[in-house]
Each structure stands twice: as structure tokens, then as C-alpha cells.
Amino acid sequence: MKLYYSPGACSLGIHVILEEIGRPFEAVRSPIKEGALQTPEFQALNPKGKVPTLVRDDGSVLTQFTAIAFWLGAANPGAGLLPADPEGQARALEIVDFATGSIHMQGFSRLFNQARFAPSEADHPKVKEQGAALAAKGFADVDRMWKGGDWALPSGYSVADAALFFVEFWAVKRMGMSLPPRLQAHFERMLARPAVQRALATEGLA
Structure with a gap:
């Protein structure tokens, strides 16, 4: 592959x-x-x-x-990395979709590329403000609906955790944002995983 x-x-x-x-x-x-x-x-x-x-x-x-x-x-x-039962799979994809479709596309897209949302540079600060608010709300929503323990799903580590990780990484490492305590702890657990460390090293992000 x-x-x-x-x-x-x-x-x-x-x-x-x-x-x-x-x-x-x-x-x-x-x-x-x-x-x-x-x-x-x-x-x-x-x-x-x-x-x-x-x-x-x-x-x-x-x-x-x-x-x-x-x-x-x-x-x-x-x-x-994916629950075997349909309910577990649906819950995993629910988190993946929210991380990619909402926290990423609605929040961080505004933080990274204001021109996509407002051609006038005068409006760019407002776009960034909206993006920060949307990203923060997204993380708060995940924290409030958290059903797992150490990982996002009660069944354990899954693709959902990897999806959450990249937006957590953006928040902490790129934007200096504070995460809700549960997600901050999740981010730190992710950083400790050898697979995550290998991926970061390969991408020059370690």
C-alpha cells in the first residue's frame, strides 16, 4: 500500500x-x-x-x-481498530465523521484559510474568531458525549482515536489551544503510543 x-x-x-x-x-x-x-x-x-x-x-x-x-x-x-458489531462501527464512524466534517472542516478550515470563507481581508479576523469558537465547541461536544474510558469508545482503542488525534494535534501543537481535560489526557495517551511516535517521526513532526 x-x-x-x-x-x-x-x-x-x-x-x-x-x-x-x-x-x-x-x-x-x-x-x-x-x-x-x-x-x-x-x-x-x-x-x-x-x-x-x-x-x-x-x-x-x-x-x-x-x-x-x-x-x-x-x-x-x-x-x-474497528468494532465487530454494527452499533460499535456506527459509533466509531460517528466520531470520525464529527472530527473530520465538523471540527476540521468547520473549525480549523477557518483558522487555516480565511480567504476560503471571506474574500475581504478585513473580514479575516472574524473568520478566525469563528473558527476558534467552532473548534472549541466541537471539542467540548466530544468531551460531553464521551462514552469511553481511556479511549473514545467503551470497547477500546479504535480508528476514532486516530481521527480525534489529528485535530487534537492541530489544537495543541499548531494553534496553542487548550483542550478539555478528558481530551488533553487522551492526546497525551496518543502521543505515548509507539505507532503515533513513528508516524510523527516520519512526517518530521516529532
Whole structure:
């Protein structure tokens, strides 16, 4: 398999999942800021121009964080990263989707790229303020609805934790935000995992 990633992007969560699974894969550095996702070679793989992009062993390409996380968990049951029952799977994907679709796309997208939401530079501070508020609310919502113990699901560590990790990483390491105590403790537990440490080292984030 090949994972196309941009250092520190949301693809970090998929990178962690692959490290947890332990199957051989190649991590292909594709920096967003250097235009790597707009090259003809990358566009031939994923015309959406986004990471994560996963090329599987049969040559087929899978895109979108939630789909990749689900497939990796389901295709590698021995890793224990996806609950076996439909209810557990739904709860895992519920968290993955909220991390990627709400905390990331509604909150951090405003913090990272104000021009996408307001062409006028005069409005950019307001956009950043909205982004910070939306991200903080998202983390508070996760904290309030937490059903697990050390990990996001009662059944234990899963793809949901990897999805939460990349937005927690952005909050703490990129934006200097404070997380709710439960999520701060979760972030610290994630940092202690060897798979997370390997992913961070590969991406130059350790």
C-alpha cells in the first residue's frame, strides 16, 4: 500500500492507523504548500487533489478519511481498530465523521484559510474568531458525549482515536489551544503510543 500524505495534515490520522495495523506500506510525502496535490501525477490518482489518498495492493485508489479509516479497520480485523458489531462501527464512524466534517472542516478550515470563507481581508479576523469558537465547541461536544474510558469508545482503542488525534494535534501543537481535560489526557495517551511516535517521526513532526 501507499499512503499519500502532507506533513501534519489530516492524513496524519490515517498514517497513525497504518502504523497501528503493522502491514507494510509506503508513506509518500506530498506537501500541500508545495503544490504536490496539483501535479498531473497526483491528479491522475485523485482528481479531488486531497490527502489522505491510499493506493491499495491491487492498485485501486481509495480517498476520503472516513472511507479509508473504515476500510483499513474492516480489512484488518486482527488489529482491533474497528468494532465487530454494527452499533460499535456506527459509533466509531460517528466520531470520525464529527472530527473530520465538523471540527476540521468547520473549525480549523477557518483558522487555516480565511480567504476560503471571506474574500475581504478585513473580514479575516472574524473568520478566525469563528473558527476558534467552532473548534472549541466541537471539542467540548466530544468531551460531553464521551462514552469511553481511556479511549473514545467503551470497547477500546479504535480508528476514532486516530481521527480525534489529528485535530487534537492541530489544537495543541499548531494553534496553542487548550483542550478539555478528558481530551488533553487522551492526546497525551496518543502521543505515548509507539505507532503515533513513528508516524510523527516520519512526517518530521516529532
